[in-house]
Amino acid sequence: MSNQFKLTILGSGSALPKKDRFQSAHLLEAHNKLFLIDCGEGMQIKAFQTKSNLSRLGHIFISHLHADHCLGLVGLISSLGMTGHRTNIEIHSAPELENLLKPQLDFFCQDLGFDIIFHPFNPRKKEIIFEDRTLIVKTLPLKHRVPTCGFIFEEKPKERHLIPEMIEAFNIPIKELPLIKKGGDFITEDGEIIENKKLTRDPSPSKKFVYCSDTLFLPKIVSDIENADCLFHEATFSEEEVLRAKKTYHSTAKQAATIALNSNAKKLVIGHFSSRYPNIEKIIDEAKSVFPETIATKDGLQIYF
Amino acid sequence: MSNQFKLTILGSGSALPKKDRFQSAHLLEAHNKLFLIDCGEGMQIKAFQTKSNLSRLGHIFISHLHADHCLGLVGLISSLGMTGHRTNIEIHSAPELENLLKPQLDFFCQDLGFDIIFHPFNPRKKEIIFEDRTLIVKTLPLKHRVPTCGFIFEEKPKERHLIPEMIEAFNIPIKELPLIKKGGDFITEDGEIIENKKLTRDPSPSKKFVYCSDTLFLPKIVSDIENADCLFHEATFSEEEVLRAKKTYHSTAKQAATIALNSNAKKLVIGHFSSRYPNIEKIIDEAKSVFPETIATKDGLQIYF
Numbered sequence: 001m002s003n004q005f006k007l008t009i010l011g012s013g014s015a016l017p018k019k020d021r022f023q024s025a026h027l028l029e030a031h032n033k034l035f036l037i038d039c040g041e042g043m044q045i046k047a048f049q050t051k052s053n054l055s056r057l058g059h060i061f062i063s064h065l066h067a068d069h070c071l072g073l074v075g076l077i078s079s080l081g082m083t084g085h086r087t088n089i090e091i092h093s094a095p096e097l098e099n100l101l102k103p104q105l106d107f108f109c110q111d112l113g114f115d116i117i118f119h120p121f122n123p124r125k126k127e128i129i130f131e132d133r134t135l136i137v138k139t140l141p142l143k144h145r146v147p148t149c150g151f152i153f154e155e156k157p158k159e160r161h162l163i164p165e166m167i168e169a170f171n172i173p174i175k176e177l178p179l180i181k182k183g184g185d186f187i188t189e190d191g192e193i194i195e196n197k198k199l200t201r202d203p204s205p206s207k208k209f210v211y212c213s214d215t216l217f218l219p220k221i222v223s224d225i226e227n228a229d230c231l232f233h234e235a236t237f238s239e240e241e242v243l244r245a246k247k248t249y250h251s252t253a254k255q256a257a258t259i260a261l262n263s264n265a266k267k268l269v270i271g272h273f274s275s276r277y278p279n280i281e282k283i284i285d286e287a288k289s290v291f292p293e294t295i296a297t298k299d300g301l302q303i304y305f
Numbered sequence: 306m307s308n309q310f311k312l313t314i315l316g317s318g319s320a321l322p323k324k325d326r327f328q329s330a331h332l333l334e335a336h337n338k339l340f341l342i343d344c345g346e347g348m349q350i351k352a353f354q355t356k357s358n359l360s361r362l363g364h365i366f367i368s369h370l371h372a373d374h375c376l377g378l379v380g381l382i383s384s385l386g387m388t389g390h391r392t393n394i395e396i397h398s399a400p401e402l403e404n405l406l407k408p409q410l411d412f413f414c415q416d417l418g419f420d421i422i423f424h425p426f427n428p429r430k431k432e433i434i435f436e437d438r439t440l441i442v443k444t445l446p447l448k449h450r451v452p453t454c455g456f457i458f459e460e461k462p463k464e465r466h467l468i469p470e471m472i473e474a475f476n477i478p479i480k481e482l483p484l485i486k487k488g489g490d491f492i493t494e495d496g497e498i499i500e501n502k503k504l505t506r507d508p509s510p511s512k513k514f515v516y517c518s519d520t521l522f523l524p525k526i527v528s529d530i531e532n533a534d535c536l537f538h539e540a541t542f543s544e545e546e547v548l549r550a551k552k553t554y555h556s557t558a559k560q561a562a563t564i565a566l567n568s569n570a571k572k573l574v575i576g577h578f579s580s581r582y583p584n585i586e587k588i589i590d591e592a593k594s595v596f597p598e599t600i601a602t603k604d605g606l607q608i609y610f
Contacts, residue, residue: 042347
């Protein structure tokens with residue numbers, strides 16, 4: 001389905017990568033566009049492994065300036081340059097990132113066939129940081145050891161569905177249809193008003209994807225992220241480490257599930273697992289005990305919604 | 306054997322990483338010390354995969370400042386910091402590297418339990434850039450699109466082997482032995498000189514490892530790298546691409562083998578394969594046709610010599 005969203009996990013690990021869990025990186029495909037959310041070291045390699053075609057990549061969103069969320073950027077850009085990428089790369093992040101990358105970009109990434117455009121945002125404010133014909137991306141301030149944002153990807157309200165029999169019955173000319181799809185009434189030659197609700201059905205609901213990067217358990221975000229079709233929430237620790245989670249400004253799996261439950265998410269995706277866990281069975285079980293519709297990430301996993 | 310050298314291939318690919326070939330990185334273990342030679346993106350992940358214990362890592366040698374040879378450094382240092390590394394990290398490279406890494410190191414790698422020390426070298430000159438009790442490392446200027454050096458790791462001349470029966474026969478006191486091992490004669494109480502060659506055998510030969518990073522085919526290096534126990538030489542291209550090799554300042558496998566043959570290497574290790582080759586059978590065959598003792602690298606391979 002063309003309006004399906006696809007989330008590819010390129011890195012499900014946390015600060016310390018493991019052999020099978022790279023650092024944070026997520027690829028969101030929506031409306032034929034590709035968005036990269038965080039870019040840990042080795043992201044470009046995982047993109048190869050998952051056969052992700054990056055030629056349509058244009059916008060990159062960096063949740064916060066910790067090494068495990070952004071050290072893959074220069075390598076990615078260097079490789080995009082070598083493979084003839086033509087789409088500008090626009091990087092949305094806290095302001096400091098530009099100065100951190102600039103010396104390396106200037107040195108290692110010359111003669112690119114595209115521009116690199118930095119769009120700094122204030123991680124302490126809720127802002128709309130991207131908007132096109134079909135999508136809006138907003139920041140969601142979180143609470144971590146450094147200024148950190150989640151991101152809310154929302155489809156704009158869609159057009160109403162025409163009821164073909166009614167369009168035919170009223171003999172409505174094609175040129176009127178775009179306005180009717182947008183909710184307009186139809187006025188016949190005789191001046192009769194045919195109400196839109198007779199001609200159309202409600203549009204498909206708009207999709208919402210929420211990405212909650214590294215954060216302390218933060219119940220107050222619930223009102224901002226309600227009814228997500230898919231909520232990604234970090235779950236660095238198991239409930240046994242709830243104090244360590246608090247101390248390091250991270251969440252447990254149960255806390256992630258609580259956010260999903262209280263915000264009425266349809267699906268919860270957890271990741272950013274601490275390298276201390278040889279396997280994450282326990283973490284999954286803890287989340288599912290609160291929110292059964294939980295999916296645990298692993299590198300290469302693709303989730304459709 | 307304690308004096309065996311061990312080379313672990315952490316990245317056998319070239320500019321564009323592949324899913325199974327990361328960018329250049331090689332770990333050399335010698336005399337209980339660990340040296341990293343080049344550090345492409347994801348090196349730290351490959352170190353996990355090969356179960357390499359990096360706690361003894363102290364010196365890193367960067368052959369040249371192309372992204373695929375050094376973008377793994379900040380991630381590596383950040384992770385070493387988190388795992389309680391205590392040995393100073395000394396980076397030997399062209400001078401520009403410090404300014405390229407410094408902004409990120411200052412930002413991402415605070416509170417390290419070790420210092421980062423930059424030792425710039427002039428890639429256009431032959432220099433001794435490292436020396437300790439047992440080893441010397443020299444640079445070997447190569448010819449690539451940017452200033453590039455190979456590295457020559459050489460064991461210092463070893464002590465002579467004592468002949469136990471002779472030491473006993475001449476009743477030589479223990480305190481005299483260190484001097485005799487170094488080649489000194491022994492003088493008895495009666496003033497008689499016992500020549501060293503009666504008391505000792507020749508020492509084990511000193512080992513030599515040569516790392517020839519990205520370079521145009523450069524026959525003039527042969528005299529500098531003679532009799533290597535192990536010669537690593539890049540072999541980016543197959544012989545069909547000999548013109549492309551020349552144009553991009555790289556070597557073919559056959560050219561690498563020619564260097565091995567003419568320099569009387571005991572063993573040739575080829576790597577840095579272009580991502581254009583789905584498999585490297587042809588490259589291996591071309592090298593072996595000139596120099597049968599050729600080993601083709603793959604990520605994770607460990608070579609002892």
